Structure formats: C-alpha cells, structure tokens
Amino acid sequence: MSAPASELSRVKRLPDRATYDAASIHAVLDAAMVGHVGFVTSGRALVIPMIYGRDGDVVYLHGSVASRLQRTLANGIDVCLTVTLVDGLVLARSAFHHSMNYRSAVVFGRATLVRPDEKAHALRVISEQLAPGRWDEVRPPTPIELKQTSVLRLAIEEGSVKARTGGPIDDEDDLGLPVWAGVLPCTTAWGEPLAAADLEVVLPPSPSILVRRLS
Amino acid sequence: MSAPASELSRVKRLPDRATYDAASIHAVLDAAMVGHVGFVTSGRALVIPMIYGRDGDVVYLHGSVASRLQRTLANGIDVCLTVTLVDGLVLARSAFHHSMNYRSAVVFGRATLVRPDEKAHALRVISEQLAPGRWDEVRPPTPIELKQTSVLRLAIEEGSVKARTGGPIDDEDDLGLPVWAGVLPCTTAWGEPLAAADLEVVLPPSPSILVRRLS
Numbered sequence: 001m002s003a004p005a006s007e008l009s010r011v012k013r014l015p016d017r018a019t020y021d022a023a024s025i026h027a028v029l030d031a032a033m034v035g036h037v038g039f040v041t042s043g044r045a046l047v048i049p050m051i052y053g054r055d056g057d058v059v060y061l062h063g064s065v066a067s068r069l070q071r072t073l074a075n076g077i078d079v080c081l082t083v084t085l086v087d088g089l090v091l092a093r094s095a096f097h098h099s100m101n102y103r104s105a106v107v108f109g110r111a112t113l114v115r116p117d118e119k120a121h122a123l124r125v126i127s128e129q130l131a132p133g134r135w136d137e138v139r140p141p142t143p144i145e146l147k148q149t150s151v152l153r154l155a156i157e158e159g160s161v162k163a164r165t166g167g168p169i170d171d172e173d174d175l176g177l178p179v180w181a182g183v184l185p186c187t188t189a190w191g192e193p194l195a196a197a198d199l200e201v202v203l204p205p206s207p208s209i210l211v212r213r214l215s
Numbered sequence: 216m217s218a219p220a221s222e223l224s225r226v227k228r229l230p231d232r233a234t235y236d237a238a239s240i241h242a243v244l245d246a247a248m249v250g251h252v253g254f255v256t257s258g259r260a261l262v263i264p265m266i267y268g269r270d271g272d273v274v275y276l277h278g279s280v281a282s283r284l285q286r287t288l289a290n291g292i293d294v295c296l297t298v299t300l301v302d303g304l305v306l307a308r309s310a311f312h313h314s315m316n317y318r319s320a321v322v323f324g325r326a327t328l329v330r331p332d333e334k335a336h337a338l339r340v341i342s343e344q345l346a347p348g349r350w351d352e353v354r355p356p357t358p359i360e361l362k363q364t365s366v367l368r369l370a371i372e373e374g375s376v377k378a379r380t381g382g383p384i385d386d387e388d389d390l391g392l393p394v395w396a397g398v399l400p401c402t403t404a405w406g407e408p409l410a411a412a413d414l415e416v417v418l419p420p421s422p423s424i425l426v427r428r429l430s
Contacts (some may be wrong), residue, residue, distance in 0.1 A: 008259070034317070036251035036297055038260035044223070045253035045260040047297040049319050082251055082262040086403075091424065093336065095356040096364070100345075104264050122227055123310065130315075131304055137394050138310050145311040167411040179352050180421045181411040184398070184428065188301075189404030196382040196396040206395045209306065213399065 005158035053125035107159030219374035268340035322374030
C-alpha cells in the first residue's frame with residue numbers, strides 16, 4: 001500500500017483496499033471504456049460519462065462535456081475522473097456481508113481543451129483504447145472533422161485505486177447456514193458483429209473487431 | 216422527446232438523443248448495478264462509485280460516500296447520480312463517425328442519511344437491484360449490523376436520459392470504402408458461480424443466483 005498524494009485522494013473507508021501508485025491507476029484506466037467525469041458548474045457537481053484514452057499521465061476525454069464547457073475551459077477546469085469495473089457479486093450467508101468485487105480509480109487533475117496540433121493524436125489514443133488497431137483501418141479525420149471535435153486533455157495530478165477481490169467473508173456463526181455462498185463473476189462480453197445495413201462491399205469484420213471481441 | 220425540468224438537466228449536445236420523462240430515467244437506473252455519484256467537497260467535484268436501488272422516485276445509495284460525508288449529510292447534500300450502460304461499439308468507415316451505443320441517466324437531487332427506521336427497507340431495495348430474491352435467502356441484518364451500515368436516500372428532483380442505438384452513419388462518399396462497418400454489441404455476462412472455500416454445506420447455487428445469471 002502506497003501513500004496518497006494529498007488528503008484529496010485519501011481513501012477514507014476500508015483504506016486497506018486502496019493503493020495510490022501510478023501503475024495501479026493506469027491498469028484500471030486501461031481496462032475500461034467509459035469514465036465518469038465530475039466537475040463543478042453553477043455550484044453543483046455534474047457527472048457525465050465520457051470515452052477516453054490514456055497516454056502516460058495524460059487522459060484524453062471525448063464527449064459532450066467538451067462542447068458544454070468550451071468557454072469555461074479556456075482556463076482549464078478541475079475535474080475528477082472515476083472509472084469502475086465490476087468483477088462480480090459477492091454472495092454471503094448474511095445480508096450484511098454481501099459485497100461486490102470491483103476495481104475503481106479516482107483521479108484528479110485540470111482539464112483543458114487539447115491544442116489543435118494535439119487533437120489527431122488524442123483521438124487516436126481514444127480510438128486505440130476502445131478498438132485497438134481500428135484507427136489504421138479507417139479513413140482518417142479531415143481538418144474540418146478535427147475542428148468539429150472537442151477533446152479534453154486531463155493531466156493526472158493524483159489519484160487512488162480501490163479494489164476488492166475474493167470470496168465472501170462471513171461471520172463464523174453463519175458458516176453452517178443452509179444457504180449457498182460464493183462469487184458470481186461478471187465481465188463485459190462481446191456479441192456477434194452486426195454488419196451495417198449499407199455495407200456495400202461484402203467483407204468480414206476487420207482484424208480490430210476480432211481483436212476487440214477476444215479481449 | 217419530453218422537456219427538461221430546468222436548465223440543470225437540459226442536454227446541450229445532440230439534444231435529439233435526450234428524454235426527460237420518469238419512465239425513461241427509471242428504466243436506465245433499473246438496468247444497471249453501479250452508479251457514479253458526484254458532489255462538491257472543498258470546492259471540488261468528487262465522483263464515487265456506489266451500488267444503489269430504486270424505489271419509485273427515491274434512490275438508495277450504499278458505499279463509502281455515506282461514511283465520508285456522515286457529518287456533512289446531517290442537512291443533506293446536492294448530488295448528481297449518473298448511471299451508464301454500454302451497449303456496443305459503433306464502427307464506421309471513417310474515424311470521425313465512430314460512436315458508441317449506450318444508455319445514460321443523469322439525475323439530480325438532495326441526498327440525506329436514511330432514517331434508522333427506513334434502513335432495512337433501503338438495504339433490501341439495494342439487494343433486490345443487485346440480486347433479485349437474494350434478500351429472502353440469507354440471514355437478515357441484526358440491529359448492530361444495521362447501525363454499522365450507512366445508506367443515503369436520494370429523492371430524484373429531475374434528470375435526463377441520453378441514448379444512442381443503431382448502426383454507423385457514414386458519409387455517402389465513404390460507403391464504398393473497403394472497410395467493415397457495423398456494431399460490435401456488448402453486454403454484462405455472468406460466469407460460473409464460484410462456491411466459497413468455506414462452504415460447509417454442499418448446496419447448489421440458490422435460485423437468486425440462477426435468476427441473476429440468466430438476466
């Protein structure tokens with residue numbers, strides 16, 4: 001267990017489940033597809049789902065926040081990005097000891113609009129996070145398309161990871177109860193690729209789709 | 216398309232994808248397992264994953280926020296709860312038209328600690344959301360366990376749902392490009408139940424586990 005960078009990141013409840021090192025934070029960010037981005041607007045917290053991609057200690061974010069905050073963002077805005085993966089339900093003999101296996105990263109930093117000359121790179125990073133290899137299979141963005149796309153650049157200042165693994169931890173007195181206990185694992189599962197109705201050229205799904213399905 | 220209750224909930228980008236009616240909001244909340252709860256603390260937004268359960272226009276939230284904010288919560292705190300389901304990757308012929316199929320609800324309200332006499336009900340609602348039927352299979356909470364558990368009560372004041380479905384919408388000029396386009400669907404998949412190492416009584420997984428697996 002490492003130490004939090006500041007009180008902002010310190011995990012208050014069940015601190016044994018927390019780590020603060022960059023490698024652990026990066027591993028959670030790299031495993032997911034959607035993050036929840038929180039920021040203060042008109043004195044209230046607003047939380048918006050965004051797709052993202054990580055490049056070192058920078059996270060590029062794509063979604064409606066960027067256009068909503070276009071003006072605010074000129075000087076940057078403090079955001080909290082939280083990414084959560086659910087790994088299973090933990091089913092105990094007692095209601096009280098039910099739990100969830102999960103991995104969650106909470107990172108803090110200042111988000112700014114990416115510079116125009118960084119935008120193509122940022123979009124490629126986001127694309128690679130969602131569908132590795134896809135970027136090189138498709139038509140790249142034109143200068144006009146790049147201009148129409150807002151991307152945020154979040155430099156991670158600090159963060160934490162909280163995770164739970166393993167089976168239920170029941171009270172000794174409950175171990176003999178006639179109720180099944182254990183873990184029901186869950187994952188993200190990919191289905192059969194559905195070809196677009198207007199697919200003029202009869203093609204099998206490209207390599208990136210197959211790679212993603214097997215991930 | 217219904218109307219937002221106030222500017223707080225108005226979806227600014229791609230407003231055609233937005234609805235504001237209670238039934239749509241409830242449907243998204245009911246389909247997921249984890250929400251991301253944002254609130255302002257020390258002038259910054261903090262976003263924490265929490266499990267939850269819905270009962271009418273009330274959402275009960277369970278997780279570390281409750282204990283962290285125990286004192287603050289005496290008078291209630293404004294929160295934003297966002298719940299997102301990813302339904303698939305939308306793979307277009309151009310990088311620009313890539314998208315994601317998803318459903319996302321953003322709700323606002325004031326969160327308070329549940330009253331002691333409401334806590335058992337709240338926990339049952341949360342349990343039913345995660346594993347329908349499980350509550351009646353297991354040992355119920357004791358008064359001491361109830362006391363150790365913090366639950367937030369969020370009365371939904373307003374909210375919005377944003378969703379995308381369907382295949383890629385490519386530029387006409389790109390339709391003939393020799394690249395596969397379509398949707399790669401994704402869902403949450405349940406694995407084989409793993410019995411606890413200390414399961415003394417040899418039992419099959421209880422009905423609630425089987426129901427959850429088939430959901």
